[in-house]
Amino acid sequence: MLEIDNLTHVYGPGSPNEHRAIEGLKLSVAEGELLCIVGPSGCGKSTLLRSIAGLITPTGGEIRVEGELVRQTPGNLAVVFQDYSRSLFPWMSVADNVALPLRRRNMDKRQRREAAQEALESVGLEGAGRKYPFQLSGGMQQRVAIARALAYRPSLMLMDEPFGSVDAQTREDLEDLVLKVRGHHQMTIVLITHDIDESVYVGDRVVVLSKAPAHVVGDLRVDLPGPRDQITTREHPDFVHLRAEVGRLVRGVPAQATSA
Amino acid sequence: MIRTIVKRLWLVPVVLVAWELATTAAANPFFPPPMLIASRMYEMWFSGPFLLTEEAVDNFGPSLVRVVGSWGAAVVLGVGLGVALGRTAWLADYIDPLVEFGRAVPPPAMLPVFLVLFQMGTQVQVATIVFGIIWPILLNSIDGARNVDHLQTDTATVFGLPRHLRLFRIILPAASPKIFAGLRLSVSLALILMVISELKGSTDGIGYLLSVASSNADMPAIWAGVVVLGVLGYAFNSLFLLAERRVLTWHRGARGTA
Numbered sequence: 001m002l003e004i005d006n007l008t009h010v011y012g013p014g015s016p017n018e019h020r021a022i023e024g025l026k027l028s029v030a031e032g033e034l035l036c037i038v039g040p041s042g043c044g045k046s047t048l049l050r051s052i053a054g055l056i057t058p059t060g061g062e063i064r065v066e067g068e069l070v071r072q073t074p075g076n077l078a079v080v081f082q083d084y085s086r087s088l089f090p091w092m093s094v095a096d097n098v099a100l101p102l103r104r105r106n107m108d109k110r111q112r113r114e115a116a117q118e119a120l121e122s123v124g125l126e127g128a129g130r131k132y133p134f135q136l137s138g139g140m141q142q143r144v145a146i147a148r149a150l151a152y153r154p155s156l157m158l159m160d161e162p163f164g165s166v167d168a169q170t171r172e173d174l175e176d177l178v179l180k181v182r183g184h185h186q187m188t189i190v191l192i193t194h195d196i197d198e199s200v201y202v203g204d205r206v207v208v209l210s211k212a213p214a215h216v217v218g219d220l221r222v223d224l225p226g227p228r229d230q231i232t233t234r235e236h237p238d239f240v241h242l243r244a245e246v247g248r249l250v251r252g253v254p255a256q257a258t259s260a
Numbered sequence: 261m262i263r264t265i266v267k268r269l270w271l272v273p274v275v276l277v278a279w280e281l282a283t284t285a286a287a288n289p290f291f292p293p294p295m296l297i298a299s300r301m302y303e304m305w306f307s308g309p310f311l312l313t314e315e316a317v318d319n320f321g322p323s324l325v326r327v328v329g330s331w332g333a334a335v336v337l338g339v340g341l342g343v344a345l346g347r348t349a350w351l352a353d354y355i356d357p358l359v360e361f362g363r364a365v366p367p368p369a370m371l372p373v374f375l376v377l378f379q380m381g382t383q384v385q386v387a388t389i390v391f392g393i394i395w396p397i398l399l400n401s402i403d404g405a406r407n408v409d410h411l412q413t414d415t416a417t418v419f420g421l422p423r424h425l426r427l428f429r430i431i432l433p434a435a436s437p438k439i440f441a442g443l444r445l446s447v448s449l450a451l452i453l454m455v456i457s458e459l460k461g462s463t464d465g466i467g468y469l470l471s472v473a474s475s476n477a478d479m480p481a482i483w484a485g486v487v488v489l490g491v492l493g494y495a496f497n498s499l500f501l502l503a504e505r506r507v508l509t510w511h512r513g514a515r516g517t518a
Binding site for chain 2 (some may be wrong): 055083091
């Protein structure tokens with residue numbers, strides 16, 4: 001689905017404030033997988049995401065989405081940004097925000113409206129279509145951004161610290177929302193976060209990046225029993241063990257046990 | 261509703277009555293009483309078969325056409341050029357000093373140039389108004405288009421929005437608060453430049469009426485012209501604010517909770 005080979009990105013190469021954000025990063029994501037990427041803040045997670053999304057051209061290496069080399073944003077890819085208040089367009093109603101990207105698809109006005117309504121229903125905002133983003137709470141705005149990505153029906157959804165700007169309760173609701181919608185929509189999700197618990201709770205697999213220049217230092221499969229639940233999953237011994245493992249990797253402490 | 265109107269406007273009749281009393285008492289020919297000005301306005305402009313007299317059509321028609329037409333042209337030109345420049349980073353850096361200079365030239369200073377170029381008539385007014393008011397529109401459009409949030413353009417890129425949608429649904433709305441700030445300046449400036457250019461380079465219009473009345477020392481006619489210009493300015497500004505409020509509702513809402 002997604003293949004990243006020997007990815008390197010240097011900001012301002014040759015200049016005195018040259019910054020090596022990513023170096024020799026190798027990663028592959030299978031179809032339908034929900035991969036969480038964690039790493040210390042400032043490690044180049046966002047650079048990685050922007051490279052996959054075709055928003056920047058990495059200085060070295062290759063990214064392939066469904067076998068196609070990424071040169072500009074692939075048509076089957078959607079992004080949910082952290083800062084919903086800036087990525088939603090404040091001059092459009094919620095429904096128009098969700099429906100706008102569908103202008104690219106071969107859909108007439110009525111189909112676009114129906115698809116937007118359906119997506120809003122799937123995030124629990126069926127009554128909010130006529131409102132404007134500023135009339136909604138932060139958590140609801142991020143739901144709109146998720147609905148916009150869902151309506152687009154991407155095969156790969158990138159999420160850049162999507163719950164970094166909401167309160168703890170809302171964050172848990174949104175985590176469960178992502179787990180719910182991925183069941184309904186056949187898609188691969190790559191979720192970037194700096195929250196270790198979140199990565200283990202949401203992910204099928206957690207990849208840990210090093211400090212900048214970023215490369216992969218850990219790759220763990222999350223095999224937690226049953227449907228995830230905010231209370232019981234988080235007290236499960238495997239969860240506790242995994243989050244400790246990821247925590248050590250993020251902090252650069254040598255791992256005690258490896259599981260791949 | 262009625263109470264707020266009374267509260268806001270009670271001073272107007274008070275001032276009018278005081279002015280009437282003072283000018284009647286002083287009996288100075290240079291300061292005719294408001295009643296005299298009003299009756300002059302009526303007989304000059306509003307006593308025609310269908311309300312307006314031929315003179316009114318002669319005085320107002322050309323002025324209105326010039327000011328509205330020139331403003332429209334300046335808006336299309338200024339916003340179009342400004343957005344194009346604002347979205348072309350390297351070009352805007354070169355253009356900036358030129359725009360700053362153009363803006364610094366006092367708009368009426370160009371009137372003598374246009375008088376020589378076009379002698380008389382509507383070209384003089386159009387050139388003076390457009391050249392005078394395009395700078396604030398241009399400057400604000402450049403600024404607005406240049407400072408569109410990167411996350412908004414990134415979002416448009418990620419979702420593969422075609423160029424025309426990107427322009428009309430993202431760039432223009434995002435720049436509109438800035439653009440409207442420039443337009444607000446241009447509205448009052450357009451009226452000023454219309455009068456100035458008609459005083460000199462015209463054979464009709466309100467400015468021409470003022471200049472004829474001035475050389476005949478016809479004080480009531482001068483004052484009548486002044487009153488009409490005041491009403492016109494007020495009307496333009498109110499219309500503009502109404503439009504701005506409608507277009508920028510989202511902006512005030514978004515800022516209210518930010």
